[in-house]
Amino acid sequence: MNEYNFAYLDEQTKRMIRRAILKGLAVPGYQVPFASREMPMPYGWGTGGVQVSAATLTPDDVFKVIDQGADDTTNAVSIRKFFEKTAGVATTEETEKATIIQTRHRIPEAPLRADQILVYQVPIPEPLRFLEPRETETRKMHSLQEYGLMHVKLYEDISQHGAISTAYAYPVRVADRYVMDPSPIPKFDNPKLEMDAIQLFGAGREQRIYAVPPHTRVVSLDFEDYPFEASKADHACDLCGAEDSYLDEVITDDAGDRMFVCSDTDYCRSRREAGHQGRLAQEDAA
Amino acid sequence: MIELIDVSKSFTLHNQGGAVIPVMAGASLQVGAGECMALTGASGAGKSTLMRVIYGNYLAASGQVRVGGLDVARAQPREILQLRRETLGYVSQFLRVVPRVPTLEVVAEPLLVQGCERQTALDKAAGLLQRLNIPEPLWRLSPTTFSGGEQQRVNIARGFAHDYPALLLDEPTASLDARNRETVLSLIQEAKARGAAIIGIFHDQEARDRVCSRVVDVTQFAPGAAA
Amino acid sequence: MTPLLQVNGIEKRYGARIGCRDVSFDLYPGEVMGIVGESGSGKSTLLNCLAGHLKPDAGQVIFDTRADGPVDTVTMSEPARRMLGRTDWAFVHQHARDGLRMSVSAGGNIGERLMAVGSRHYGQIRGQALDWLGRVEIAESRVDDRPSAFSGGMQQRLQIARNLVTGPRLVFMDEPTGGLDVSVQARLLDLLRGLVREMGLSAIIVTHDLAVVRLLADRLMVMKDGEVVEAGLTDQVLDDPQHAYTQLLVSSVLQV
Numbered sequence: 001m002n003e004y005n006f007a008y009l010d011e012q013t014k015r016m017i018r019r020a021i022l023k024g025l026a027v028p029g030y031q032v033p034f035a036s037r038e039m040p041m042p043y044g045w046g047t048g049g050v051q052v053s054a055a056t057l058t059p060d061d062v063f064k065v066i067d068q069g070a071d072d073t074t075n076a077v078s079i080r081k082f083f084e085k086t087a088g089v090a091t092t093e094e095t096e097k098a099t100i101i102q103t104r105h106r107i108p109e110a111p112l113r114a115d116q117i118l119v120y121q122v123p124i125p126e127p128l129r130f131l132e133p134r135e136t137e138t139r140k141m142h143s144l145q146e147y148g149l150m151h152v153k154l155y156e157d158i159s160q161h162g163a164i165s166t167a168y169a170y171p172v173r174v175a176d177r178y179v180m181d182p183s184p185i186p187k188f189d190n191p192k193l194e195m196d197a198i199q200l201f202g203a204g205r206e207q208r209i210y211a212v213p214p215h216t217r218v219v220s221l222d223f224e225d226y227p228f229e230a231s232k233a234d235h236a237c238d239l240c241g242a243e244d245s246y247l248d249e250v251i252t253d254d255a256g257d258r259m260f261v262c263s264d265t266d267y268c269r270s271r272r273e274a275g276h277q278g279r280l281a282q283e284d285a286a
Numbered sequence: 287m288i289e290l291i292d293v294s295k296s297f298t299l300h301n302q303g304g305a306v307i308p309v310m311a312g313a314s315l316q317v318g319a320g321e322c323m324a325l326t327g328a329s330g331a332g333k334s335t336l337m338r339v340i341y342g343n344y345l346a347a348s349g350q351v352r353v354g355g356l357d358v359a360r361a362q363p364r365e366i367l368q369l370r371r372e373t374l375g376y377v378s379q380f381l382r383v384v385p386r387v388p389t390l391e392v393v394a395e396p397l398l399v400q401g402c403e404r405q406t407a408l409d410k411a412a413g414l415l416q417r418l419n420i421p422e423p424l425w426r427l428s429p430t431t432f433s434g435g436e437q438q439r440v441n442i443a444r445g446f447a448h449d450y451p452a453l454l455l456d457e458p459t460a461s462l463d464a465r466n467r468e469t470v471l472s473l474i475q476e477a478k479a480r481g482a483a484i485i486g487i488f489h490d491q492e493a494r495d496r497v498c499s500r501v502v503d504v505t506q507f508a509p510g511a512a513a
Numbered sequence: 514m515t516p517l518l519q520v521n522g523i524e525k526r527y528g529a530r531i532g533c534r535d536v537s538f539d540l541y542p543g544e545v546m547g548i549v550g551e552s553g554s555g556k557s558t559l560l561n562c563l564a565g566h567l568k569p570d571a572g573q574v575i576f577d578t579r580a581d582g583p584v585d586t587v588t589m590s591e592p593a594r595r596m597l598g599r600t601d602w603a604f605v606h607q608h609a610r611d612g613l614r615m616s617v618s619a620g621g622n623i624g625e626r627l628m629a630v631g632s633r634h635y636g637q638i639r640g641q642a643l644d645w646l647g648r649v650e651i652a653e654s655r656v657d658d659r660p661s662a663f664s665g666g667m668q669q670r671l672q673i674a675r676n677l678v679t680g681p682r683l684v685f686m687d688e689p690t691g692g693l694d695v696s697v698q699a700r701l702l703d704l705l706r707g708l709v710r711e712m713g714l715s716a717i718i719v720t721h722d723l724a725v726v727r728l729l730a731d732r733l734m735v736m737k738d739g740e741v742v743e744a745g746l747t748d749q750v751l752d753d754p755q756h757a758y759t760q761l762l763v764s765s766v767l768q769v
Binding site for chain 3: 131144146148149151152155156158159160223224225226
């Protein structure tokens with residue numbers, strides 16, 4: 001603990017980031033610019049989320065990291081270790097026990113509480129970017145609420161695929177004001193964006209922080225005749241039998257056999273511990 | 287209906303040393319409703335120039351050009367446009383149209399721009415084309431590919447589509463065969479009968495004598511001649 | 514009758530250089546005005562000042578809005594001006610790729626303005642897109658193709674459809690036929706003329722092509738060195754030009 005300041009970042013930087021976070025909470029969905037620091041990991045590995053977590057952590061917090069639902073992938077393990085080492089905080093894989101959860105591409109299946117904070121890693125914070133490359137123009141579009149373009153993207157989806165095929169990073173309107181990219185979470189998770197916990201979004205390379213305060217209205221954009229649908233694979237988890245969770249498809253051999261498992265590893269484990277069993281649970285156990 | 291008071295016209299050629307070429311001075315004339323006046327004079331005497339001054343195509347240097355109460359020499363562009371839409375028709379020697387527009391539409395256009403019901407306008411256009419012996423299969427084609435005589439007849443049909451209270455006709459019977467010439471002359475008679483004031487240029491003396499009640503020799507408006 | 518657009522003393526400078534100066538005119542509903550002049554004469558600068566793309570250094574551009582009557586668009590709030598740009602105004606660029614989203618299908622391009630003003634029914638948006646493709650003579654089967662797969666003339670017609678779908682009252686056009694084959698130009702001119710009449714549009718067309726203004730414009734303004742040197746009825750200005758520069762311009766056109 002002598003080598004680093006608590007949670008790696010110096011206090012002035014954390015102060016700057018906290019100000020950005022507070023501003024983000026005050027203006028839900030608005031992208032607040034911040035002076036993103038160089039972190040000891042490459043861009044794309046969660047530098048934005050890590051800075052937000054660092055500025056949010058207190059010594060009493062219990063920290064959890066999710067990478068696409070899992071606690072045990074490289075990215076999740078390395079970020080968890082990073083804060084174990086630089087902040088000395090307790091870590092956990094259990095959603096229930098965590099006070100701050102940094103996530104990449106998922107929202108946990110278990111509902112979050114008011115005393116928890118969810119920190120998202122965001123690659124590209126600007127939802128209008130792929131249609132309008134000019135930053136000056138997208139900022140103006142946000143300030144004037146000129147959001148027709150967002151629907152052009154959905155129109156294109158329907159005209160090409162017969163349905164809104166955008167499956168992740170599905171754009172939402174926050175508190176009837178800003179259109180926001182919820183980071184690349186599956187659209188299955190979109191309804192969960194209205195929750196009891198604080199949600200913070202950090203984009204390190206793009207130097208933006210934004211937030212959704214608890215109990216904020218978050219509406220997924222759609223058409224009257226093509227309403228939003230939170231879709232998932234039409235299966236139950238092969239391990240825990242859950243029918244309400246987001247599933248990963250896993251190819252199990254060269255013959256094309258496959259299985260569906262909960263993407264949220266903690267959710268799946270806790271269900272199995274509670275005695276739930278899926279189609280392949282016996283084999284797995286064996 | 288049409289009244290010119292002491293109208294003069296000159297061209298200033300800025301790119302040829304600023305040479306000023308006076309072409310007309312002291313032109314005064316009057317044409318009332320139901321009257322047809324012929325302009326005469328040798329080629330180059332200024333007949334077409336006078337017509338163009340009346341139509342607002344050439345800007346009069348001085349004097350008044352009153353058509354239906356409007357002084358064309360001093361009117362705003364939109365007043366002249368309105369005048370041309372509603373009051374003053376002009377059959378020039380050349381057909382100028384947007385390529386690709388069918389003949390029937392070309393003829394009906396003066397009616398359509400006034401908000402005339404589409405079918406009524408097309409019916410009237412068809413009637414005129416029929417009278418002027420334009421074969422029906424050609425109506426759907428653009429007149430740009432037509433022969434000179436056919437273009438001339440399309441131009442006439444267009445000029446007579448709307449019942450203008452005042453009409454300018456530049457050689458309406460030129461290059462027409464006897465049958466079509468008759469049709470054009472009767473169109474002019476009909477226009478006179480409904481009270482149109484007409485000024486025309488006719489090289490064809492017999493035609494001129496048949497429809498015109500008065501003749502004005504524009505040579506008298508040549509600069510210097512009036513003085 | 515109230516003019517649709519009243520332009521008073523527009524001036525735009527680029528540092529010491531004059532873009533355009535002392536331009537004033539009124540445009541009435543249904544009128545089409547051409548602005549001609551050589552490259553650098555200030556005609557495009559003027560058009561951009563009128564359309565709100567450039568802020569003039571002096572002058573007023575008063576537009577007769579549907580809701581509030583005549584309002585100076587130079588001093589109106591930016592959101593209001595941008596709203597005009599999506600509803601009552603349209604801008605047709607010389608290069609279709611400046612006015613189209615090249616990565617969005619033809620239908621999406623046409624639908625964008627509808628969605629921008631709040632249309633949220635896919636079926637209706639698509640229906641209008643198909644209708645407009647027909648009106649600009651593009652096969653309905655091309656509705657899901659991207660404009661990059663279209664010919665230059667088709668791109669330009671698509672740009673026009675995209676602009677006119679919200680039923681604007683004033684269309685700004687910057688060299689709309691520039692860079693097109695003559696036969697394609699003719700078709701476009703014919704189409705524009707038809708639409709102008711059908712929809713009762715007013716238009717301001719900047720071009721250096723005198724044939725284009727003769728066919729499309731009722732009135733003409735001739736610009737040189739940032740100033741209007743002559744204005745009047747199109748045929749009068751072309752057939753009886755008064756100013757030395759206009760005479761030069763008219764006499765420079767090759768007769769076909």
